Amino acid sequence: MLQIIGLHAYYGMIHILQGVDLDVGEHEIVGLLGRNGVGRSTTCKAVMGLVAARGSINWRGRNIVGLRPDQIAHLGIGYVPEDRQVFPTLTARQNLELGLKRAGRFGRWRFADIYDLFPNLRDRQHVLAAQLSGGEQQMLTISRTLLGDPDLIIVDEPTEGLAPKLVARVGEVLREIARRGIAILLIEQKLTIALQISHRLYVMGHGRVVFTGTPAELAAEASVRRQWLEV
Numbered sequence: 001m002l003q004i005i006g007l008h009a010y011y012g013m014i015h016i017l018q019g020v021d022l023d024v025g026e027h028e029i030v031g032l033l034g035r036n037g038v039g040r041s042t043t044c045k046a047v048m049g050l051v052a053a054r055g056s057i058n059w060r061g062r063n064i065v066g067l068r069p070d071q072i073a074h075l076g077i078g079y080v081p082e083d084r085q086v087f088p089t090l091t092a093r094q095n096l097e098l099g100l101k102r103a104g105r106f107g108r109w110r111f112a113d114i115y116d117l118f119p120n121l122r123d124r125q126h127v128l129a130a131q132l133s134g135g136e137q138q139m140l141t142i143s144r145t146l147l148g149d150p151d152l153i154i155v156d157e158p159t160e161g162l163a164p165k166l167v168a169r170v171g172e173v174l175r176e177i178a179r180r181g182i183a184i185l186l187i188e189q190k191l192t193i194a195l196q197i198s199h200r201l202y203v204m205g206h207g208r209v210v211f212t213g214t215p216a217e218l219a220a221e222a223s224v225r226r227q228w229l230e231v
Contacts, residue, residue, distance in 0.1 A: 107149025
């Protein structure tokens with residue numbers, strides 16, 4: 001589905017991604033782990049055309065390097081950014097409506113499906129996004145992306161700053177999204193949730209992938225966790 005080969009990206013003269021190889025298959029949850037600053041978010045932005053990159057980002061056999069973010073979104077890749085990027089002066093419902101590729105045209109996800117996943121959003125749909133809690137804003141951003149009917153969503157640090165109860169809820173929701181046929185590339189710093197819900201894992205260090213394997217294989221690699229993940 002998504003295959004990244006030899007991906008390089010820069011911020012000015014700083015070489016951030018140094019030959020990243022990564023793939024996500026149909027219906028998979030793939031975790032991308034690593035400490036802050038190793039290039040995980042840059043990888044997301046490169047896939048979405050938000051950062052200039054060289055190498056191959058193949059989406060269903062087509063190299064999408066150089067396409068605009070809106071073109072990439074219309075091909076079926078959704079993006080849940082780390083900073084959520086809600087529209088603060090619009091209501092939750094209006095934010096959701098902006099996720100539709102065409103006004104009033106729904107794909108696999110309708111408002112009822114969103115409210116089943118996140119009952120809080122049904123209750124708070126007429127509240128300004130700025131007045132929602134951090135957890136509710138995270139729910140809103142995930143939901144807005146789903147209404148764009150993607151086949152793959154890239155979710156960057158969805159549990160950052162959330163209470164433990166909400167972290168568990170986000171994990172349940174991501175599992176449900178995958179069960180409904182959507183692949184997920186999950187960028188996460190919390191090892192526990194990534195081990196619980198991912199089918200496969202990549203660990204990044206210094207702009208490149210330093211480990212690839214299953215959650216069980218990573219759990220057995222104490223040296224990898226110690227060198228590249230633990231603080």
